[in-house]
Amino acid sequence: MSSSDQIPFAYPDLVANPEPRCPCLLLLDTSYSMNGQPIAELNEGLRTFKEELTSDSMAMQRVEVAMMTFGPVQTLLDFQTADVFQPPHLTASGDTPMGAAITQGLDMLEARKATYKQAGVGYYRPWVFLITDGAPTDHWQAAADRVRAGDGSERKAFSFFAVGVEGADMGRLTQICSPSRPPIKLKGLSFRELFIWLSSSLSGVARSQPGQMVALPPPTGWSAVG
Template structure:
């Protein structure tokens, strides 16, 4: 699959970038209130990034959805080039491995664009949210797990695996993050999660690329089951 990228203002705005990929389950089990709250949370995330001076210039966001297949629904772009989401259709299965692999492919190509433009970037973030058990191709799932864990071990990626609801497969999510256990969203606290995420992105954007930035662990209590 050929991916087209929005180069945007990389030349005019050489601020180091914080690439954030949202890899979101939009399978049939997300239909109804879950997917509506997810959409509201993503738009709130956009708003919060746009209102923060540091994150506004640094954050670049992409969104991959996975159901019976995977697709890129928001290419990497700065907040000024992103349109708010009106709705997401939830249907089909849970091709989680396919979704993560597309997200990583998209990230690798964006990193090449940063390098070619001479723009520095912070350690990329991958937010993986699902409410069920993966039922895509097993080899794709295993390849995704291997790729993510290798990048995490090399400090080339920060991953946040998050389960939605009681049926989320936390065992599979844990395989993506051997150093930090996956978290389960408390109820439908998408708004609280994306508020926390926007503040975390802002904290990173105020640091120097390569620095280790501590996460706001206290803030987890606002949205996660601890």
């Protein structure tokens, strides 16, 4: 048997469901400063995210979710379709190694894109969604370079979104993000509203054709002004 004949057997999830994929990587700050109500509200928001995604039959089959937390850096979920995705219960501890989380997360995303190509499955421009209430406690400049190169107007390797919870260093997040996609400050602890917006946006992408431009709904109800 040739190596090409063996490829489908290596990716049973992609063979069983050959729909094009819309990958979404969640990079979530679980450092100690998130302890208490912030981490509780984040957990509730993730449960809402699951409920919203599974209410859309197209999103269930096309949207893939992966989750990496930092404080310390851990891959909690590898990419899986929304119908399989089960939000883990997050707890807060440690510092904020944001640079390492971004770097490892982008490596994981590149590996998944390579898998799509090997399996012959199409995919949409991936989303990377970072949520933090602090500032990096590690070297972050190389990670910022990768974000700006990948989310630039030419490569369009992924779309990188950053959301700052109360206490986040918005200036540092601005340095990490692409100038065309500046960070957004969260209004209070409106995680539920944020994840409803994220689910609605991903569902809109999943109903389009890969490569097609999709207008995103405005981040009303969860973003703070200024």
